Amino acid sequence: MRRSPRARRWRLEVPWGEPARLTAPRSMSRVEVHELLRDKRTWIEEQRRRQVPRLGLEGLAVSESAARIAARELVSALAEEEAGRLGVAYRRIRIGGQRTLWGSCSPAGTLSFNWRLVLAPVDVLDYVVVHELCHLRVPNHSRRFWGLVEWRRPHWREQRDWLREHGAELLAFKASE
């Protein structure tokens, strides 16, 4: 449990493979915290039950530096090919390790990708790269944006669904070195 001077209300998270985390505002009393945890016990257990590993990543020895190199190579090759077709130019590619994010695109043209994407099916990594490149043309998630994604990857929904289903498990993956 963590007290936050900025939090206006409590927030309870159950991250994959980590203890549940409660962020509580300073105004919340100890009694209130205990009551909340008691009330939410079933909910926490339910979240845990859903966190069943299905990707076969347990016990997989992956070096983060090697995975980052592999991610950079794959992402660069895909981005180079697709940027031409989309008529966009990016400035650079960054490989990051955010625990919450697959990819992002800055207005300055930096594309960032999570190295854990190399552990996903290659079509999923490909979709994330195309998604971020499309943002260079349309910075939001408007109908026009999805039209662009659909033009380049007609089956993008399958990849999005894969990320929805397995994303939390993959983001929680920790490298062995």
Ligand SMILES: [Zn+2]
């Ligand atoms: Zn997006």
